[in-house]
Amino acid sequence: MPRTRVKICGLTREEDVRAAVQAGADALGFVFYPPSPRHVTAAQAGALIAAMPPFVTAVALFVNATVEEVVAVAKVAPFTLLQFHGDESAAECAAIAAAVGRPFMRVFRMRADTSAADLLEYEHQYRAASPLFSSLLLDTYVDAYGGAGKVFDWSLIPKELAPRVVLSGGLSVSNATDAVASVRPYAVDISSGVEQQKGIKDARKIADFVNAVRAADATIESDNSHESSS
Numbered sequence: 001m002p003r004t005r006v007k008i009c010g011l012t013r014e015e016d017v018r019a020a021v022q023a024g025a026d027a028l029g030f031v032f033y034p035p036s037p038r039h040v041t042a043a044q045a046g047a048l049i050a051a052m053p054p055f056v057t058a059v060a061l062f063v064n065a066t067v068e069e070v071v072a073v074a075k076v077a078p079f080t081l082l083q084f085h086g087d088e089s090a091a092e093c094a095a096i097a098a099a100v101g102r103p104f105m106r107v108f109r110m111r112a113d114t115s116a117a118d119l120l121e122y123e124h125q126y127r128a129a130s131p132l133f134s135s136l137l138l139d140t141y142v143d144a145y146g147g148a149g150k151v152f153d154w155s156l157i158p159k160e161l162a163p164r165v166v167l168s169g170g171l172s173v174s175n176a177t178d179a180v181a182s183v184r185p186y187a188v189d190i191s192s193g194v195e196q197q198k199g200i201k202d203a204r205k206i207a208d209f210v211n212a213v214r215a216a217d218a219t220i221e222s223d224n225s226h227e228s229s230s
């Protein structure tokens, strides 16, 4: 079983970038949504991305941005993956991703009545719209766009979809093991759960979260090898 990838989102400071890389994060997210307390300018993100080593993915998060806005950011901040976290249609995601030549993740905001069919249909729609579609990212529906620290009912995720989704929404060190063990997603994404205050990360919480995910992976691996040898 491949290990669960970890994305730490909403970085605004170089020391937080270093802490996340040191902890073993696979991807770091930068928020280009001005109302967010985690918002960074293109120039700030450019400097933060310059502090990242190779093989760690820089993710640019947008909420209802225009093609021109994303192109302008891409000229200054060399991100490798887009995250559309607003109300962008499949055609809008496809057009923006094509304009900057980067793959994209698309959020699906989970409600209590979301069905497996809703999710699979949504994924199909975005995948069909663009070869640059990478994956769905599942977050909790709240009356705001994200970074709200709210968990949704993970049992709503269809088993066949789980291995290719990015799970987010209210993750923390206290539910990381349960999230990985019960959902088995491709990746987990966390923002507020590893903060001291909004936009300011906590190096200890980041390390504890990454370690909890790795420990959950190790338990699954060990259970699998016991099952296959018995």
Ligand SMILES: O=C(O)c1ccccc1N[C@@H]1O[C@H](COP(=O)(O)O)[C@@H](O)[C@H]1O
Pocket (backbone or CB within 6 Å): 009, 010, 029, 031, 033, 036, 037, 038, 039, 061, 063, 085, 137, 139, 145, 146, 147, 148, 149, 150, 168, 169, 170, 171, 189, 190, 191, 192, 193
């Ligand atoms: O982090 C933000 O400020 C943000 C703003 C607007 C849209 C999305 C945002 N973050 C994303 O929200 C989810 C959940 O975050 P949390 O762990 O519950 O705080 C995550 O995917 C972030 O990338």
